[in-house]
Structure formats: C-alpha cells, structure tokens
Amino acid sequence: MPLIRGSPPDAAREDSRSPGAARDDLRSDDPLVRRRAVRRLGDGPEAVAALMTALRTEREPAVREAILTALAALPDAAGPLASLLRSQDAGLRNGAIEALQTMPGPARLLLPGLLSDRDADVRLLSAEIARCLPAGEATALLCGLLERENDVNVCTTAVEILAEIGTPDAVPVLRGLTRRFPTTQVLGFAADVAVKRITGAQN
Amino acid sequence: MPADKPDRPDSTEIRIADHEFRRFRDFLYRRTGIVFSDAQRAYVERRLTDRILAAGSRSFSEHFARLLVEPDELERLISAFTVNETYFYREDYQLRCLTSNLLDRITARKRRGQPIRLWSVPCSTGEEPYSIAIWLLENWSRVDSWDIEIIGSDIDVRALDAAQDGVYSERSLMRLPRPLVAKYFTAMDGGRYRIDEALRGSVQFSQVNIIDQADTGRWRDIDVVFCRNVLIYFDDMARRTAANNLYDCLAPGGYICLGHTESMSRISPLFHVCRFPEAIVYQKPWEDSHA
Numbered sequence: 001m002p003l004i005r006g007s008p009p010d011a012a013r014e015d016s017r018s019p020g021a022a023r024d025d026l027r028s029d030d031p032l033v034r035r036r037a038v039r040r041l042g043d044g045p046e047a048v049a050a051l052m053t054a055l056r057t058e059r060e061p062a063v064r065e066a067i068l069t070a071l072a073a074l075p076d077a078a079g080p081l082a083s084l085l086r087s088q089d090a091g092l093r094n095g096a097i098e099a100l101q102t103m104p105g106p107a108r109l110l111l112p113g114l115l116s117d118r119d120a121d122v123r124l125l126s127a128e129i130a131r132c133l134p135a136g137e138a139t140a141l142l143c144g145l146l147e148r149e150n151d152v153n154v155c156t157t158a159v160e161i162l163a164e165i166g167t168p169d170a171v172p173v174l175r176g177l178t179r180r181f182p183t184t185q186v187l188g189f190a191a192d193v194a195v196k197r198i199t200g201a202q203n
Numbered sequence: 204m205p206a207d208k209p210d211r212p213d214s215t216e217i218r219i220a221d222h223e224f225r226r227f228r229d230f231l232y233r234r235t236g237i238v239f240s241d242a243q244r245a246y247v248e249r250r251l252t253d254r255i256l257a258a259g260s261r262s263f264s265e266h267f268a269r270l271l272v273e274p275d276e277l278e279r280l281i282s283a284f285t286v287n288e289t290y291f292y293r294e295d296y297q298l299r300c301l302t303s304n305l306l307d308r309i310t311a312r313k314r315r316g317q318p319i320r321l322w323s324v325p326c327s328t329g330e331e332p333y334s335i336a337i338w339l340l341e342n343w344s345r346v347d348s349w350d351i352e353i354i355g356s357d358i359d360v361r362a363l364d365a366a367q368d369g370v371y372s373e374r375s376l377m378r379l380p381r382p383l384v385a386k387y388f389t390a391m392d393g394g395r396y397r398i399d400e401a402l403r404g405s406v407q408f409s410q411v412n413i414i415d416q417a418d419t420g421r422w423r424d425i426d427v428v429f430c431r432n433v434l435i436y437f438d439d440m441a442r443r444t445a446a447n448n449l450y451d452c453l454a455p456g457g458y459i460c461l462g463h464t465e466s467m468s469r470i471s472p473l474f475h476v477c478r479f480p481e482a483i484v485y486q487k488p489w490e491d492s493h494a
Binding site (some may be wrong): 002003004005006035036039040061062065066069072073101102103132 | 318320336339340346347348349350351352353354402404405406407416420438439440443444447450451471472473488
C-alpha cells in the first residue's frame with residue numbers, strides 16, 4: 001500500500017510565544033516570521049496599534065493581507081483603518097476599503113462622517129464601503145451624499161453603486177442629478193441607467 | 204420517556220423569539236463561521252427546536268445556557284447545522300486534475316522521501332478522502348514511488364466517527380464504478396458496504412474548524428487542499444480568515460481545490476489562479492511573496 005498514514009500534527013510545532021514576542025517578530029526581516037507574528041498577536045486593544053504600525057511600513061502582500069484580515073476582526077480597528085483612506089499608497093487605501101467592507105457594524109458608525117469628509121477622495125472611497133451595508137441603509141446614506149455633493153467623480157461613484165444595490169427610494173435623487181449637473185452628460189447618463197436598473201424599466 | 208414526563212414540551216411549544224434567534228445565529232457564526240440569513244430562519248428554528256427537544260431542554264434559554272458548558276451538546280448542535288451529504292467520486296474532474304497535472308508539478312519540486320500531503324477539509328463522513336485514495340491507486344502510475352499522506356478533517360466529530368468507521372450506503376457509492384466497489388469494499392447487511400481496512404488505515408482523520416487559527420495552525424506543508432462547498436456557507440470575514448488559515452497550512456506552491464461554484468479570487472488576493480483543462484485551482488506562490 002503506497003498510501004501512508006501520517007503522524008498527527010505535533011502540538012509543539014504550534015507557535016505559542018507571547019503577544020509581546022509577536023510584536024518583536026513583526027519587525028523581522030523574514031516575511032514568513034512577520035506573517036506568523038501577525039496571526040498570533042491576539043485581539044486586545046494593543047494589537048490594533050501594533051498592527052497599524054506594521055501595516056504602514058509592510059510591503060509584502062501576503063503579510064499585508066494577514067494584517068488587514070486581523071484588523072478586520074477587531075471592531076476597534078475601524079477608525080484606524082478609515083484613516084488609511086487618506087494614504088498615498090493605493091494598496092493601503094484599497095486594503096482598508098476591503099477590510100471595512102467586511103466589518104459593516106463598525107463601518108456604519110463611521111460612514112456618515114466619512115461621507116461628509118472635506119476630502120473628495122475620502123468621500124468617493126467611503127461610498128465603496130457603503131456597498132457592504134443592507135440596501136436600504138446604503139441607499140439612504142448615498143442619497144444623502146448625492147443631495148449635497150458637488151464633486152462629479154464622487155457623484156458618479158455613488159450613482160454606480162446605487163445602480164447595483166439601490167432601492168426605489170433612490171429614484172427621485174437620481175433624477176434630480178440631471179437638473180443639478182446639466183452640462184455633465186456622463187452623470188446624467190449614469191443616473192438614467194441607475195434608474196432603469198432600479199425600476200426595471202426597459203427604455 | 205415522554206409518557207412519564209407530561210410536562211416536557213413538544214415542538215409546537217418551543218418558541219424562539221427574535222432576539223433569541225439573533226443571539227443563536229451570532230453564536231453559531233462565532234463557533235463555526237456559518238452564516239444564516241433572516242430568510243433561513245425557519246430552517247434554523249426547525250433544527251434548533253429538534254436539538255432542544257432531543258436534549259431534553261424546555262426552552263431556548265435553558266438550552267442555550269447548556270451549550271456554553273456542555274461540549275457534547277455543542278458538537279451535536281454543530282452536526283445538525285453542517286451539511287454532511289456527499290458521495291464517492293463527487294466532482295471527480297478535480298481528481299483528474301490532481302493526477303494529470305498537480306502531482307507532476309508537486310513532485311517536480313519535491314525531494315524523494317518527502318511525503319505528498321493531501322488534505323480533505325471538510326471531509327464529512329469520509330467519502331472525499333477515501334475517493335482521493337482510490338483515485339490515486341487506480342489512476343496515478345507513480346503512486347508506488349511516493350509516500351502519500353491523506354488527511355481528512357471536519358468540524359463535526361460525529362461525521363469523523365462515521366468516516367473512521369467507513370460504512371456507506373448504496374447511495375454514497377452511486378458514482379463509483381462497480382468493479383471498484385467490489386475491489387475496495389465489503390458488502391454488509393442492509394445494502395451497506397464497508398471500505399477496505401487498509402484504506403481506512405491510510406487516512407488520518409482529525410477535528411478541525413477552518414476558521415480557527417489554533418486548529419489549522421497545527422498543519423503545515425500540505426500540497427493540495429480539497430476544500431469544497433464549505434466557504435459558500437461563510438460570510439466575507441470568515442471566508443477571508445479561512446483563506447488565510449489555509450494559506451499558512453500549504454507548502455509553497457501548494458494548491459487549493461474549491462467547489463465549482465466558488466472562487467478564491469473573490470475571497471483573497473493571496474493565491475494565483477491556475478487554469479487546467481480539467482479544473483481551475485488556486486496556488487500558493489512558490490516563494491512566500493507575490494512581489
């Protein structure tokens with residue numbers, strides 16, 4: 001019989017060093033050591049600070065993914081993750097969005113503030129986070145954004161998301177966009193498409 | 204006996220309030236990663252009520268308190284909510300991919316004497332790991348040249364007990380060619396069949412919850428993971444956690460085979476997509492880096 005029965009895994013192989021040692025290992029030169037350190041840091045409030053510090057300097061995608069997944073499991077990390085929406089690093093911005101999308105509870109508390117941020121880029125990226133909320137809640141938040149938003153790119157993003165998940169409550173706001181932005185044809189076109197998708201209209 | 208206990212409730216007397224349903228759903232999610240929506244409430248209530256009655260509890264609150272301190276009842280409850288129906292040679296296109304592509308690539312980078320480690324998780328009642336064993340014996344010409352370890356893991360200890368017992372119904376064997384049934388099984392009473400003792404002895408079974416890092420952290424250097432039709436029950440966070448756990452279990456260059464309706468690309472950026480004629484599988488990079 002060429003098939004062999006392996007030995008049960010050796011419990012001693014499991015890395016059981018302390019969270020303190022894990023924080024030291026986060027600075028290791030070896031990505032594998034850093035990744036394992038992330039995964040045994042624990043879930044106390046001190047873990048958020050250590051993980052955020054590591055994330056800001058980490059360049060290895062597999063380690064970044066482990067850090068973002070660990071942070072997404074920590075409700076206290078929502079605020080620090082949201083701060084990454086201002087990062088110049090596209091990987092960090094997108095990683096933060098994906099992490100916040102997996103934590104709708106904490107994210108919904110932050111979204112009203114983020115969608116009112118002075119920075120248009122933050123408002124645009126935050127609209128993507130709203131995608132993770134129940135349709136009615138996302139529709140209300142994005143409609144509120146559209147009613148006060150003057151940046152065309154932010155509006156277009158919100159309209160695209162509403163086209164995908166919006167409820168009929170969004171239709172009046174979407175129709176109003178054409179009047180508010182009469183010279184921005186692309187926005188009127190996107191709003192028309194969204195209305196048709198939401199209402200099921202053929203033409 | 205129910206007749207001696209007239210005060211014992213029946214299924215119509217067990218009521219599960221909205222807040223109890225939500226509490227139970229959150230509890231089950233934290234323990235298993237399995238997500239149930241409001242639309243599945245009737246399904247959840249039916250199974251939960253069955254367990255409450257079977258365990259002799261009188262109400263949800265009484266039973267929920269027991270769950271926290273009675274590991275055996277928790278196991279039985281998890282069994283009630285995990286789907287265990289499967290059969291031999293299910294999704295055999297992945298087995299064809301294993302022998303026509305994956306093993307050649309794995310052995311090309313492996314030293315002689317190093318075992319090939321294949322992991323079926325969740326393995327339910329054993330049909331999949333035993334299918335892998337039979338398929339390799341029948342279809343891989345180099346099977347005698349390598350040490351092959353097959354591991355079957357599941358969260359459900361009752362399913363694992365059945366897997367180790369290795370007794371199956373005709374229904375489980377419906378996809379298996381009859382000559383193979385004759386070769387690897389012994390007929391028993393009642394239309395049941397017991398798998399060959401040597402095969403039973405060649406698969407190592409263990410309890411593992413794939414969203415539990417401590418559980419999966421014991422496993423390393425797996426060459427191929429068969430993780431089929433389980434991630435669909437998880438929410439985004441649990442899927443992402445499972446993907447990270449499986450990544451750490453895999454050897455560099457190791458593969459994950461998911462169910463045909465599942466896509467790792469939508470779960471995690473950690474893996475490369477490999478398109479073979481028989482199947483799409485996902486590979487951990489050879490170097491522990493994507494850079």
